[in-house]
Amino acid sequence: MVRPRPDASRGPLRRLAAPAGTLAAVAAAFTWVGTVDPNEPGHYPVCPLRHLTGLLCPACGGLRSAHAVAHGDLLAALAANAPAMAGYAAFALFWLVWVARAVRGLPTAGPRPRAAHWWALGGLLLVFTLVRNLPLGAGLRP
Numbered sequence: 001m002v003r004p005r006p007d008a009s010r011g012p013l014r015r016l017a018a019p020a021g022t023l024a025a026v027a028a029a030f031t032w033v034g035t036v037d038p039n040e041p042g043h044y045p046v047c048p049l050r051h052l053t054g055l056l057c058p059a060c061g062g063l064r065s066a067h068a069v070a071h072g073d074l075l076a077a078l079a080a081n082a083p084a085m086a087g088y089a090a091f092a093l094f095w096l097v098w099v100a101r102a103v104r105g106l107p108t109a110g111p112r113p114r115a116a117h118w119w120a121l122g123g124l125l126l127v128f129t130l131v132r133n134l135p136l137g138a139g140l141r142p
Contacts, residue, residue, distance in 0.1 A: 015102040019095060026091070034070025038063035055133050058083060058125040061142025080142045083128055 036043050049057045061081035068077035069088060078085045094110060101108045113121075132140035 012103060015105060019099045019102055030066055030070045033063055033066040038067050056141060058129045064142050083125060
């Protein structure tokens with residue numbers, strides 16, 4: 001197995017610029033959603049699918065979930081949109097790996113999902129969407 005060589009040509013601050021910028025953008029977004037409450041009508045556009053059909057899409061409740069995360073209420077965030085919470089956790093994990101590799105000067109290529117991974121994610125989101133729109137999935141509604 002060939003191990004990647006550390007990149008000594010760039011200093012640590014330069015290697016950390018992209019992860020720091022990404023974190024700043026995500027923090028700004030969560031700060032905005034934490035400040036401007038999505039539970040109050042009129043601040044954000046309505047979900048077009050819900051507005052036109054009355055059905056909840058897989059992203060419905062995502063802003064409420066982000067608002068709850070910004071306020072430290074992880075159970076409310078999970079209740080608002082479980083896949084969004086999984087996405088937040090995945091982002092945090094990948095970001096930590098990115099930073100750890102950047103600090104050590106290693107290549108920082110992100111995850112490379114294959115077609116099967118995208119199909120599996122799409123299937124999970126489809127099942128989540130179907131179940132949350134059925135009477136038995138009432139607990140999955142925001």
